[in-house]
Amino acid sequence: xxxYETHTHDVIIIGAGGAGLRAAIESSAKGASTALICKSLLGxxxxxxxxxxxxxxxxxxxxxxxxxxxxxxxxxxxxxxxxWQMALYHAQEAxxxxxxxxxxxxxxxxxxxxGINQRAFGGHTWKRxxxxxxxxxxxxxxxxxxKGIHSGIDVYMECTxxxxxxxxxxxxxxxGYWRESGKFVLFRANAIVLATGGVGKAYKYTSxxxxxxxxxxxxxxxxxxxxxxxxxxQFHPTGMVWPPSVRGILVTEAVRGEGGILTNSEGERFMxxxxxxxxxxxxxxxxARSIYTEVEQGRGSPHGGAxxxxxxxxxxxxxxxxxxxxxxxxxxxxxxxxxxxxEVFPTTHYVxxxxxxxxxxxxxxxxxxFAAGEVAGGMHGANRLGGNSLSDLLVFGKxxxxxxxxxxxxxxxxxxxAELIEGxxxxxxxxxxxxxxxxxxxxxxxxxxxxxxxxxxxxxxENIQTGIDKIEALKERAKTLKIEGSVMFNPGWHLCRDxxxxxxVSEALARCALxxxxxxxxxxxxxxxxxxDGTWGKLNFIVAPKDGAMGLETRPIVEMPDELSxxxxxxx
Amino acid sequence: xxxxxxxxxxxxxxxxxxxxxxxxxxxGMVVLDALFYIQANYDGDLAIRWNCKAAKCGSCSxxxxxxxxxxxxxxxxxxxxxxxxTVHPIKAFPVIKDLVTDVSWxxxxxxxxxxxxxxxDTEWVMYQEDVERGQEFRKCIECFMCQNVCHILRDHNRKDxxxxxxxxxxxxxxxxxxxxxxxRREFAREEAGVGFCNxxxxxxxxxxxxxxxTDNGIIPLKExxxxxxxDPLSWLLRKVKGK
Numbered sequence: 141x142x143x144y145e146t147h148t149h150d151v152i153i154i155g156a157g158g159a160g161l162r163a164a165i166e167s168s169a170k171g172a173s174t175a176l177i178c179k180s181l182l183g184x185x186x187x188x189x190x191x192x193x194x195x196x197x198x199x200x201x202x203x204x205x206x207x208x209x210x211x212x213x214x215x216x217x218x219x220x221x222x223x224w225q226m227a228l229y230h231a232q233e234a235x236x237x238x239x240x241x242x243x244x245x246x247x248x249x250x251x252x253x254x255g256i257n258q259r260a261f262g263g264h265t266w267k268r269x270x271x272x273x274x275x276x277x278x279x280x281x282x283x284x285x286x287k288g289i290h291s292g293i294d295v296y297m298e299c300t301x302x303x304x305x306x307x308x309x310x311x312x313x314x315x316g317y318w319r320e321s322g323k324f325v326l327f328r329a330n331a332i333v334l335a336t337g338g339v340g341k342a343y344k345y346t347s348x349x350x351x352x353x354x355x356x357x358x359x360x361x362x363x364x365x366x367x368x369x370x371x372x373x374q375f376h377p378t379g380m381v382w383p384p385s386v387r388g389i390l391v392t393e394a395v396r397g398e399g400g401i402l403t404n405s406e407g408e409r410f411m412x413x414x415x416x417x418x419x420x421x422x423x424x425x426x427x428a429r430s431i432y433t434e435v436e437q438g439r440g441s442p443h444g445g446a447x448x449x450x451x452x453x454x455x456x457x458x459x460x461x462x463x464x465x466x467x468x469x470x471x472x473x474x475x476x477x478x479x480x481x482x483e484v485f486p487t488t489h490y491v492x493x494x495x496x497x498x499x500x501x502x503x504x505x506x507x508x509x510f511a512a513g514e515v516a517g518g519m520h521g522a523n524r525l526g527g528n529s530l531s532d533l534l535v536f537g538k539x540x541x542x543x544x545x546x547x548x549x550x551x552x553x554x555x556x557x558a559e560l561i562e563g564x565x566x567x568x569x570x571x572x573x574x575x576x577x578x579x580x581x582x583x584x585x586x587x588x589x590x591x592x593x594x595x596x597x598x599x600x601x602e603n604i605q606t607g608i609d610k611i612e613a614l615k616e617r618a619k620t621l622k623i624e625g626s627v628m629f630n631p632g633w634h635l636c637r638d639x640x641x642x643x644x645v646s647e648a649l650a651r652c653a654l655x656x657x658x659x660x661x662x663x664x665x666x667x668x669x670x671x672x673d674g675t676w677g678k679l680n681f682i683v684a685p686k687d688g689a690m691g692l693e694t695r696p697i698v699e700m701p702d703e704l705s706x707x708x709x710x711x712x
Numbered sequence: 713x714x715x716x717x718x719x720x721x722x723x724x725x726x727x728x729x730x731x732x733x734x735x736x737x738x739x740g741m742v743v744l745d746a747l748f749y750i751q752a753n754y755d756g757d758l759a760i761r762w763n764c765k766a767a768k769c770g771s772c773s774x775x776x777x778x779x780x781x782x783x784x785x786x787x788x789x790x791x792x793x794x795x796x797x798t799v800h801p802i803k804a805f806p807v808i809k810d811l812v813t814d815v816s817w818x819x820x821x822x823x824x825x826x827x828x829x830x831x832x833d834t835e836w837v838m839y840q841e842d843v844e845r846g847q848e849f850r851k852c853i854e855c856f857m858c859q860n861v862c863h864i865l866r867d868h869n870r871k872d873x874x875x876x877x878x879x880x881x882x883x884x885x886x887x888x889x890x891x892x893x894x895x896r897r898e899f900a901r902e903e904a905g906v907g908f909c910n911x912x913x914x915x916x917x918x919x920x921x922x923x924x925x926t927d928n929g930i931i932p933l934k935e936x937x938x939x940x941x942x943d944p945l946s947w948l949l950r951k952v953k954g955k
């Protein structure tokens with residue numbers, strides 16, 4: 141076969157957003173030779189788009205806040221389906237992880253006393269989100285990037301990993317290609333951390349960047365790892381609606397955190413009907429369904445959304461606290477949000493489901509394979525609270541880096557059979573050799589339409605089944621793809637493998653959505669509108685390959701110990 | 713729906729030429745949408761970097777009708793009806809393929825800048841007015857368009873001597889961090905070549921984040937360097953201490 145490069149490390153980390161960077165910093169600090177592999181240039185990962193803030197019970201603004209309350213908020217937001225161990229570590233460790241960023245040079249917005257300022261967000265009892273205006277993700281990724289490049293990590297940019305390589309049960313390497321040259325590359329490693337983010341590009345309207353094609357989910361699945369609770373995908377209540385070119389771009393929850401009000405075409409503040417207590421700052425699942433319902437029932441804005449208005453806070457305040465939103469609407473939609481309302485509608489934002497990991501070290505069910513951040517599942521249960529993803533990636537990025545370095549320590553590298561690699565290479569080159577076949581862009585667009593239509597905010601057995609049938613048909617079509625051009629920086633070719641990942645993830649999403657016959661968090665079944673705590677509320681769904689097809693089973697949730705469950709009964 | 717004519721550079725390090733495409737234009741569409749249309753309908757291998765399509769990641773810097781722009785932020789309705797739109801790679805960096813250039817030099821420079829260094833016994837208290845100067849520079853999305861228009865890099869290719877505006881504000885940000893204790897003035901002068909900048913402000917004009925690169929970053933940095941090197945008292949001290 142054609143020649144390829146080989147690199148050898150103790151630990152390799154796939155994905156260089158917040159979780160990947162944090163994992164790499166920790167792995168390297170523990171003495172492991174660490175590689176960080178990114179699909180894009182360093183610092184461009186999806187974390188850069190996070191806006192509103194990072195949730196941590198620092199208690200700088202609301203001094204009553206503590207980890208217990210953050211833990212309870214997270215579990216309640218996730219409808220008690222969360223991996224409680226993860227939610228616990230997350231609540232306890234987030235404050236130190238945020239302070240650490242400050243030690244590494246981050247400049248968060250300040251309180252009058254000179255501490256890190258915190259803002260209100262949906263589902264959080266207290267003002268809890270540390271932030272920098274509405275560009276918190278950028279601040280975090282720059283801080284981690286800076287720390288990372290001075291930590292002795294080897295960074296490999298614009299490199300796509302396509303296959304995890306196994307020796308017996310355990311993963312021993314990763315294979316892929318350089319985007320620029322199209323040449324192949326093999327990384328040998330004793331531990332691998334997946335930090336590849338989410339899957340939003342399977343949908344037509346999404347706040348996610350192009351990288352969100354579910355690579356980590358799909359590669360873990362192909363390597364035999366279990367995925368958990370894939371039916372839960374978060375539709376962020378507020379994406380842009382108009383013009384069509386920007387439909388789906390995120391409108392930060394900070395707009396509501398800073399006092400933004402939602403109204404329908406009749407001028408009614410409709411959240412009064414859906415959640416009178418928390419109103420606009422209800423959890424994301426509730427607000428998304430409310431906006432969707434208003435539009436469905438004919439009370440939508442001119443372009444089919446709801447109105448979101450923060451102009452009453454005054455132009456100076458809005459421009460200072462929400463500068464990106466101000467520019468985003470001004471430049472893309474000719475709308476001045478300091479003078480009038482925006483139009484918003486739910487947009488695909490975040491997948492709660494993911495690689496099943498245990499909370500201590502983020503190890504998956506495949507030895508040597510770890511996962512952190514959005515690609516990992518369990519932490520957020522059925523619905524994620526805003527701000528908890530940035531804290532998730534810090535807390536579990538660190539734990540995964542630590543876990544992977546410890547696992548890799550003292551192990552020797554396995555030999556990797558040449559035939560195995562040749563097989564992967566041939567599979568990847570196939571679209572160049574096919575004389576006939578489908579255009580990957582066309583199938584991608586068709587998949588996005590299917591997911592948008594059939595596996596959306598509201599679901600029924602009939603439409604999910606239709607979705608599954610259509611995904612099956614797309615899988616068939618995607619078996620023979622044809623592309624043009626050379627192997628050099630060829631986006632059409634890149635899409636071929638990304639498409640395969642998206643099809644795996646879409647199928648998992650749809651199959652789990654069909655099987656969960658209740659409504660819980662982000663999963664809303666019109667035919668089963670109630671939550672069934674006694675039955676479904678006690679079950680996680682597990683997806684893994686079985687006899688050449690996608691296997692799905694239920695597994696009882698792990699009950700939390702008494703001292704924690706007591707926290708919830710004390711409330712009542 | 714109207715139809716726009718685009719002339720897009722197709723080629724690699726060995727050379728190339730413009731290729732013409734016709735693209736239907738929808739309301740609010742941006743140049744990046746037009747490039748996507750070309751990929752999906754004409755040339756699937758057209759190379760362009762992009763990530764967020766929301767002007768937050770700084771990946772899709774190109775030269776549109778000769779001007780450095782983010783393709784995701786440049787609206788098709790900003791051109792006159794019937795106007796041909798040319799799209800080229802940014803000029804200051806070597807072409808890899810089509811609209812993708814080799815920007816790796818920027819990452820090498822970035823790594824050389826001494827990192828944030830707090831005192832060992834730092835008390836972590838900072839006030840809003842103290843962090844705001846640094847926050848302005850930290851808005852940078854690393855689109856490298858300032859690097860692209862800086863004539864020291866673009867026309868004179870002095871990448872050996874001048875780190876460029878992006879990294880001037882990075883040094884400035886560290887220097888202005890309220891809790892940083894390191895002195896980077898020698899680095900700014902000797903390694904980063906702050907003296908090369910002659911304040912034409914081209915960088916400030918193209919910054920999509922409206923960072924006042926020259927006024928708030930480079931000029932104060934120059935002043936700090938001048939204070940160190942041309943202050944008669946420091947000069948005398950250096951003479952006496954022999955450094």
